[in-house]
Amino acid sequence: MSKSEVEILKEALEREKAARLRERASRKAAEKILEDKSRELYHLSNKLKETNLELEKLLDEKSIELKGIYDNINDAYVVIDLGGNVLKMNDMAAEIFEYDINFEEFNVNDTLLEDQIEATYESFEKLMTKGSLNNFESQIRTKTGKIKWVQINASAIFENGQPIAAQGIIRDVTQEKKSRQLLRASESRLSNLILNLHSGILLEDEKGNIVLTNNRFCEIFDIPSKPEELIGVSCARQLRYSKDIFLDPTSEFSKMKDLITTKVQITAEEVIFKDGSIYERDFIPIFSDGEHKGNLWSYRDVTLRRKYRKSLEKERAKYSNIIANMNLGLIEVDNDDRILFANQGFCEMSGYTQEDLLGNRGKDVFLTEADKHIIDEQNKDRLTGKSNSFELRVKTKNGDNRTWLVSGAPNYNIQGDVIGSIGIHLDITEIKSLQEQKEIILKQLEQSNKELHEYAHIVSHDLKSPLRSIDALVSWIKEDNKDKFDDLTMENFSLVEKTLETMEMLISDVLRYSKVGFNKSRNKAVNLNDVIQRLVDALYIPNHISVEVQKNLPTLRGNKTELLQLFQNLISNAVKFIDKPDGLIKIDCAELENHYQFSIADNGIGIAEKYHDKIFQIFHSLKKSKESTGIGLSIVKKIIDNYDGKIWLESQPGEGTTFFFTLKKG
Numbered sequence: 001m002s003k004s005e006v007e008i009l010k011e012a013l014e015r016e017k018a019a020r021l022r023e024r025a026s027r028k029a030a031e032k033i034l035e036d037k038s039r040e041l042y043h044l045s046n047k048l049k050e051t052n053l054e055l056e057k058l059l060d061e062k063s064i065e066l067k068g069i070y071d072n073i074n075d076a077y078v079v080i081d082l083g084g085n086v087l088k089m090n091d092m093a094a095e096i097f098e099y100d101i102n103f104e105e106f107n108v109n110d111t112l113l114e115d116q117i118e119a120t121y122e123s124f125e126k127l128m129t130k131g132s133l134n135n136f137e138s139q140i141r142t143k144t145g146k147i148k149w150v151q152i153n154a155s156a157i158f159e160n161g162q163p164i165a166a167q168g169i170i171r172d173v174t175q176e177k178k179s180r181q182l183l184r185a186s187e188s189r190l191s192n193l194i195l196n197l198h199s200g201i202l203l204e205d206e207k208g209n210i211v212l213t214n215n216r217f218c219e220i221f222d223i224p225s226k227p228e229e230l231i232g233v234s235c236a237r238q239l240r241y242s243k244d245i246f247l248d249p250t251s252e253f254s255k256m257k258d259l260i261t262t263k264v265q266i267t268a269e270e271v272i273f274k275d276g277s278i279y280e281r282d283f284i285p286i287f288s289d290g291e292h293k294g295n296l297w298s299y300r301d302v303t304l305r306r307k308y309r310k311s312l313e314k315e316r317a318k319y320s321n322i323i324a325n326m327n328l329g330l331i332e333v334d335n336d337d338r339i340l341f342a343n344q345g346f347c348e349m350s351g352y353t354q355e356d357l358l359g360n361r362g363k364d365v366f367l368t369e370a371d372k373h374i375i376d377e378q379n380k381d382r383l384t385g386k387s388n389s390f391e392l393r394v395k396t397k398n399g400d401n402r403t404w405l406v407s408g409a410p411n412y413n414i415q416g417d418v419i420g421s422i423g424i425h426l427d428i429t430e431i432k433s434l435q436e437q438k439e440i441i442l443k444q445l446e447q448s449n450k451e452l453h454e455y456a457h458i459v460s461h462d463l464k465s466p467l468r469s470i471d472a473l474v475s476w477i478k479e480d481n482k483d484k485f486d487d488l489t490m491e492n493f494s495l496v497e498k499t500l501e502t503m504e505m506l507i508s509d510v511l512r513y514s515k516v517g518f519n520k521s522r523n524k525a526v527n528l529n530d531v532i533q534r535l536v537d538a539l540y541i542p543n544h545i546s547v548e549v550q551k552n553l554p555t556l557r558g559n560k561t562e563l564l565q566l567f568q569n570l571i572s573n574a575v576k577f578i579d580k581p582d583g584l585i586k587i588d589c590a591e592l593e594n595h596y597q598f599s600i601a602d603n604g605i606g607i608a609e610k611y612h613d614k615i616f617q618i619f620h621s622l623k624k625s626k627e628s629t630g631i632g633l634s635i636v637k638k639i640i641d642n643y644d645g646k647i648w649l650e651s652q653p654g655e656g657t658t659f660f661f662t663l664k665k666g
Contacts, residue, residue: 076170079157082128084109087165096150096172098143111140113147123152128163131156137173149177200299204235206292208260220279220299221245247272259283263292270302277303329404329425332411337361337379340420349404349427351397366394368401382410382421391428402429470496526560528553528567532587535568541575545583553589554596556663558643566639567600569632570659574602577657594665595645601658607651616647636661 076093080086086106099106112120116138127133133154140148154168200217204210213227221242243249252271263285271279284296329346333339339357347353350366363375371393378390387409394402408423478493529552536547574585586601616637640647644664651657
């Protein structure tokens with residue numbers, strides 16, 4: 001190692017040694033400072049303890065001074081230092097705050113709610129500055145989390161002119177606060193209620209000055225001021241400004257003066273205003289411990305009620321005359337069926353006078369023995385509030401047997417109790433007789449229809465037999481003489497055959513028409529989709545014509561044969577009169593409230609509007625042909641009529657035809 005390197009190493013060692021010495025000196029200096037500070041802190045702590053002992057001693061002295069006062073008070077008593085620590089508190093305070101300083105530390109700042117902190121600190125500053133605090137209210141949170149309102153009256157404790165603590169009496173005013181809030185809310189509601197009452201209200205004191213009034217009173221007496229502006233104003237002076245609203249101002253003011261003088265309570269006294277309106281006035285003198293304190297006036301508008309009452313009396317008189325003289329018999333009975341009232345119509349129906357009827361039971365006067373039980377049953381129903389109609393067989397005073405239709409209803413008093421019944425009577429003797437005759441005629445008609453239907457079958461058979469015989473004879477003549485007759489004769493024979501064929505078809509159609517409606521069985525479910533499919537498969541429909549069903553068709557309760565006839569005639573009719581190279585028949589359905597509406601549309605030759613009604617007439621055909629007898633659409637209409645439906649069409653010549661018809665659901 002060279003000399004220079006040794007020197008460098010020595011210098012480094014010396015520097016390190018010097019650094020260690022400096023570090024040791026710094027550590028000793030720090031330890032010395034820390035020792036001095038600890039000693040100073042120790043002395044300060046001892047001094048603080050001495051100060052606290054002196055404060056406690058002073059507080060004990062103050063407490064001893066106040067002991068005779070606070071030992072027996074019912075309110076909470078608390079002593080705190082300037083930091084809010086509780087130094088002393090009695091049992092009442094412990095009950096309010098739910099803290100016990102014998103077992104735990106307690107600082108009043110821990111009970112403050114966040115929104116109360118600022119106000120509490122300001123009041124504490126005031127206490128420290130002025131030395132006292134009176135009736136300060138604040139909310140606190142107790143140890144268990146309860147929220148309470150407290151009222152604080154406090155004073156500062158001074159030593160040598162400086163505040164060192166505070167003491168105070170604390171009252172729990174939570175319930176009192178709630179009561180005051182409820183009272184204020186109640187007063188507010190009462191004030192708003194009075195202010196907006198439909199009746200005009202005025203309260204005056206014993207001197208006649210206004211204490212309270214409302215908007216309605218100002219409206220009634222045409223006073224432009226607001227109710228709050230009238231407080232303290234002389235009531236008599238204010239009303240004098242409004243005297244012209246009375247019909248007779250002098251008389252009204254005299255009455256009001258007498259009421260104030262005599263102090264006698266009145267209610268519902270009628271007052272008439274110049275504009276024709278009528279008011280009820282109440283006057284209530286107010287006394288307290290026998291001493292007159294003022295008067296309460298109220299005015300209620302009863303104009304409509306009075307007019308309604310008069311109108312009701314007129315209506316009652318009018319309807320009493322109507323009831324007394326109407327052709328219907330009316331009686332009123334009690335719960336024991338004793339007659340209380342009978343109008344003139346009932347007296348004429350029964351032949352009895354009111355003197356004969358009043359107080360007697362109706363069933364004993366004119367009912368037959370067979371029908372007396374009906375009245376007993378109906379009266380039981382009346383007691384339960386039921387109303388209904390029933391028939392009675394009666395015997396009038398002169399011995400005639402009659403039938404009455406009675407509509408009975410319970411009669412109620414104002415409490416809603418059934419006190420009897422009211423019955424309206426209609427003499428239906430002649431109607432019953434006509435009804436019996438109608439039933440006889442209907443039976444006879446039903447028998448006639450049955451015989452007519454049987455006759456139609458016989459006639460059909462008897463008419464077809466000679467036609468077939470003629471057709472056979474013509475065929476034989478043609479066959480036996482085919483080489484002898486000329487072409488004209490043979491053509492005439494062909495016309496005869498066609499005529500015979502038409503006659504047979506006409507007889508068959510007439511028979512089919514007579515059958516429609518004869519079969520009353522319409523209670524089977526008929527799926528119209530199956531009906532249409534069956535017809536499309538069975539009918540001859542040329543290849544150039546297509547049948548499209550636009551949507552699923554419903555299932556109806558009816559007669560399947562009739563419904564087949566209905567759709568067959570309309571579809572066949574459409575096929576027959578399509579003249580387009582691409583024929584189309586569209587069948588659609590729409591649901592109505594009580595019916596289904598069907599439509600069958602084609603793109604055929606169309607029908608002129610003047611024939612729209614005629615085509616449904618029997619034997620009416622627009623296009624004469626051997627295939628048509630003019631009965632098909634008549635059968636359609638008859639079937640639809642039997643299903644409580646209607647049929648109509650929309651058509652233009654050359655543009656096609658749409659038949660619409662409805663069938664009742666069920």
